[in-house]
Amino acid sequence: MKQGYRRGIVHTNIQLATDVYEMKLMPHGDNNRDTSLRIEDRLGFQGNPGQFYMLRGWQLDPLLARPISICNISNGMVTFLYEVVGKGTRMMSELKAGDTLELLGPLGTGFDLELGGRLALISGGAGMAPLIYLKNRLENDMDFYCGFQSEPYYIDEIEKGVDNIYITTEDGSAGHRGFVTELFTPERYDTVITCGPTPMMKEIVKICGKHDIPVYMSMESHMACGIGTCLGCTVETTSGILRVCREGPVQLGKEVVFDD
Amino acid sequence: MKQGYRRGIVHTNIQLATDVYEMKLMPHGDNNRDTSLRIEDRLGFQGNPGQFYMLRGWQLDPLLARPISICNISNGMVTFLYEVVGKGTRMMSELKAGDTLELLGPLGTGFDLELGGRLALISGGAGMAPLIYLKNRLENDMDFYCGFQSEPYYIDEIEKGVDNIYITTEDGSAGHRGFVTELFTPERYDTVITCGPTPMMKEIVKICGKHDIPVYMSMESHMACGIGTCLGCTVETTSGILRVCREGPVQLGKEVVFDD
Amino acid sequence: MIDMRIQICGVEFKNPVIAASGTFGFGRENAEYFPLSKLGGISSKGLTLNKKDGNRGTRIYETASGIMNSIGLQNPGIDGFIKDELPFMEKQDTIILANVGGSTLDEYIVSVDKLNDTNIDMIELNISCPNVKEGGMAFGIKAKTAYEVVAAVREICRKPLIVKLSPNAENMMEMAESCAKAGADGLSLVNTFNALAIDIYSRKPVFNNITAGLSGPCIKPIALRMVYEVSKAVDIPIIGLGGIMDHEDAIEFIMAGAHCIQVGTANFIEPTISMDIVDGIAKFMKDEGIKSLDEIRGVI
Amino acid sequence: MIDMRIQICGVEFKNPVIAASGTFGFGRENAEYFPLSKLGGISSKGLTLNKKDGNRGTRIYETASGIMNSIGLQNPGIDGFIKDELPFMEKQDTIILANVGGSTLDEYIVSVDKLNDTNIDMIELNISCPNVKEGGMAFGIKAKTAYEVVAAVREICRKPLIVKLSPNAENMMEMAESCAKAGADGLSLVNTFNALAIDIYSRKPVFNNITAGLSGPCIKPIALRMVYEVSKAVDIPIIGLGGIMDHEDAIEFIMAGAHCIQVGTANFIEPTISMDIVDGIAKFMKDEGIKSLDEIRGVI
Numbered sequence A, B: 001m002k003q004g005y006r007r008g009i010v011h012t013n014i015q016l017a018t019d020v021y022e023m024k025l026m027p028h029g030d031n032n033r034d035t036s037l038r039i040e041d042r043l044g045f046q047g048n049p050g051q052f053y054m055l056r057g058w059q060l061d062p063l064l065a066r067p068i069s070i071c072n073i074s075n076g077m078v079t080f081l082y083e084v085v086g087k088g089t090r091m092m093s094e095l096k097a098g099d100t101l102e103l104l105g106p107l108g109t110g111f112d113l114e115l116g117g118r119l120a121l122i123s124g125g126a127g128m129a130p131l132i133y134l135k136n137r138l139e140n141d142m143d144f145y146c147g148f149q150s151e152p153y154y155i156d157e158i159e160k161g162v163d164n165i166y167i168t169t170e171d172g173s174a175g176h177r178g179f180v181t182e183l184f185t186p187e188r189y190d191t192v193i194t195c196g197p198t199p200m201m202k203e204i205v206k207i208c209g210k211h212d213i214p215v216y217m218s219m220e221s222h223m224a225c226g227i228g229t230c231l232g233c234t235v236e237t238t239s240g241i242l243r244v245c246r247e248g249p250v251q252l253g254k255e256v257v258f259d260d
Numbered sequence C, D: 001m002i003d004m005r006i007q008i009c010g011v012e013f014k015n016p017v018i019a020a021s022g023t024f025g026f027g028r029e030n031a032e033y034f035p036l037s038k039l040g041g042i043s044s045k046g047l048t049l050n051k052k053d054g055n056r057g058t059r060i061y062e063t064a065s066g067i068m069n070s071i072g073l074q075n076p077g078i079d080g081f082i083k084d085e086l087p088f089m090e091k092q093d094t095i096i097l098a099n100v101g102g103s104t105l106d107e108y109i110v111s112v113d114k115l116n117d118t119n120i121d122m123i124e125l126n127i128s129c130p131n132v133k134e135g136g137m138a139f140g141i142k143a144k145t146a147y148e149v150v151a152a153v154r155e156i157c158r159k160p161l162i163v164k165l166s167p168n169a170e171n172m173m174e175m176a177e178s179c180a181k182a183g184a185d186g187l188s189l190v191n192t193f194n195a196l197a198i199d200i201y202s203r204k205p206v207f208n209n210i211t212a213g214l215s216g217p218c219i220k221p222i223a224l225r226m227v228y229e230v231s232k233a234v235d236i237p238i239i240g241l242g243g244i245m246d247h248e249d250a251i252e253f254i255m256a257g258a259h260c261i262q263v264g265t266a267n268f269i270e271p272t273i274s275m276d277i278v279d280g281i282a283k284f285m286k287d288e289g290i291k292s293l294d295e296i297r298g299v300i
Ligand SMILES: Cc1cc2nc3c(=O)[nH]c(=O)nc-3n(C[C@H](O)[C@H](O)[C@H](O)COP(=O)(O)OP(=O)(O)OC[C@H]3O[C@@H](n4cnc5c(N)ncnc54)[C@H](O)[C@@H]3O)c2cc1C
Pocket: A052, A066, A067, A068, A069, A070, A080, A081, A082, A083, A084, A085, A086, A087, A088, A089, A090, A126, A127, A129, A130, A219, A220, A221, A222, A223, A244, A249, D058, D059, D060, D061, D062
């Protein structure tokens, strides 16, 4: 049996840039004392790159939890990287060390970890989160393209273990001025992996399509349940309607039917 | 113009006994910088004994703020003494130093501060709060009768400036075993002032009625607005329907028509 | 300066924000917090021909994102209003709506007749208070019954006549059409939803009257849908309300088709909120380059 | 052991807690979190005769203490259900309700006929889904239309027949009486409330279908009132739902007159919540010395 929502304790919650935060969570002591739990649930957070947790750092307002990708797991401590875009993420940003929140996960289907060859990881903003965890778990040759609106952040973490890092900013405040899609050269890679705003990912799928290079993307969707029962998070694919929270969030780009 | 809800910062929030807390609040810096405010609002919390604040230590869940009496004000810092009885007070108890909350007040009509003669102050549980502030502001001869369910608390604060203190506990864990009404001898006083559970206050009004001694009571009621517009907090009196939040919470006991 | 003026039923409001009946008294208390002249208008606490003490027992109960109330139209009566409250309201430089309830057709007529000769700007006929027989909710359920009372009041009413609809009506669109046909100059909707709460430990309803009226942000999505449907069904102006907490909610009601909006329960959450909503609408119009609310009314 | 058993329409539930249609899939996902045998029953995702992909655009939107949904009955169709989902459900040792929608009388009849020969325990006839024509809400507004569809289905249905009512019905009590007269063995209420949300920046409704269905704790006080009224109006058993978040809410519905209760939106907030509510009811009965739910049903 999986566990329902469990408690985590904020270890650190650090602002990295305007509206961007890194939060590290420890498993709550109660879980460790509860001997009815499996040993791995007692010891720490679990999950593979591309998987996510539903987080709730509040009671019932807002009513729903929010999906956040695993950005790293180390010694049972999970790292989340998130951008404040609305009420829920704002409330997350106000949590202090020692505060508790509720988590459900790991959820969803993550990345294929057996990918061979040379990889390009392409992120837009906080979309870097699942890609960071992915690269931390892979030994492949990899380049990381990260696009920011303005000030870049988390570069130290992105750099670790990658061959080249390419930075773009929309306002030109660092690196190349413009979009990641302008820098990126698909021919050099065997597989492309991306996470970021849908228009960016759509563009990447288009570019790579021309060169027949497979693109895996981690999709965004507003979620209610996170486990596959509400059918609120669906996306149309060439093989039917899929649930982003269950069959996704990772999908082969060419199979996704983008809305217009 | 009065101010709407303003922010306060938790200075301390200390547990005094099972489910009983003392919280001290400082005015929020924003208020001090806002030069459109009157100087006294910038400098600190205001209010007279018997007045209260509406408190909200959360966003909109629960929707309504909660009325809490002023237990003391000193150097612009306000002290509240409260008992955890439900969701709102539980959330208050979880606030830590540095957290902010929203306050509206001071509200209501407090005690007459020109009372002469010898006074009896009679409290049940956290009902001591307004009586503590009252006695801190008076020079009269006073005895304080305080009833508790079990372990007494805050005795140091109650003692200050009173002639005698009488403690009762329902379970006999300290002082007289039983109810305050059993210890109390009305003939010795010119005026009686009480705050606590309604049955207790009703009994005191009855006892004092026999000796024709005036009783002022601070009434309880569930409140929505706190300012007199919702008509949710009313009480029936010999001079008509009154609003506990506006004409009260202090009322002359013999004028109150108690529900049965 | 942003122009938020709006003219309905021959009355000019300086902005579309009206304090809702029963949540703002007669303005005295909130006037301590902001100048009432900031508001488009104020709807008085519901008035009955004779003074009423209101209901006993629990009067307000909190629910998820809402409150239930059973105040029972505690009010000073029409004469008391005219003598003790209206003089204060008249001085506030804002539009005054007299909210009128009644238990019989006669009572409505006598009340409205008394108000004809005062300085109030509009009548808001409450055929929808669920908490007392006198609130007139019986009139607010079936379109045919509503037609009768509105037509009769219309006949003697010399003020612009707004009819306040109950969301408990069997069919909101028929109800609205009926009231328009009977001569209403405008409609306001919604009043509170009939609702129930039980104290499971005492095994009794929380309220003496068993049911009570639900209001607040919880009802907003339903109220908004009703305003949208009614605005399609009739040509007379609509005042939308139900759970409005901020200027974004207010704009939603306007985009759904409302001319004005009312702020109810939110006044209990923050005494200055009605004024804050006025300012928020002005800012929204500025940011979005909207010159007049006509541009966005019913735009969806 | 507390005895929570309850027998309605000839079917015995081990306890009164049923997972509501559309909030629990076919049980597979939640079965990863707790043994489904803990539940009184499970109502399947709404089924239509043919497979449906559901609606495009936003499908779920959060409101104050609620959610609006416009899933559009995405489902594998009756045959898909029987072949791919029912075998799993049958193994769970809990009562199975097949929730059936339809856009025409014929479709309802063909669907129910196919289910007659399966192992499902009950049919829950959905005449109340607001999000698709096929949901049948048209049948759920007027009592007379509802009578016709229920009577026709009753004629061919060999399973106990529960009719699920829409809170958007013009008159809940007449609607309930009509369905009872047409041969419903029981009623479940409420389905979602028709509601609207607008994105004020794009000036468009949030949902492609304009309106969508509101559920969650925000609707509880209204749903509870409806269950109370309907339980007074008819003699057949009632399954109450709408915003139930914990065992206290569940007990309120039982005290208002419900035989069983369903848990909907709350399943999204906590995957184990239906089981937690079963445990909570047991504890409440123990603490309060209640031997059978008959003692408190409709007690207010
Ligand atoms: C699998 C997955 C992983 C994710 N991982 C991360 C991560 O690692 N880091 C990170 O920063 N973010 C991540 N996100 C995005 C994150 O979940 C959202 O930013 C978050 O839920 C926003 O919540 P909020 O309350 O702050 O904003 P909200 O107030 O909920 O909304 C933000 C914006 O979305 C709009 N919106 C709200 N509801 C809807 C709806 N139903 N349909 C359309 N628009 C709507 C609002 O109008 C607003 O503009 C992930 C999302 C998914 C699906």
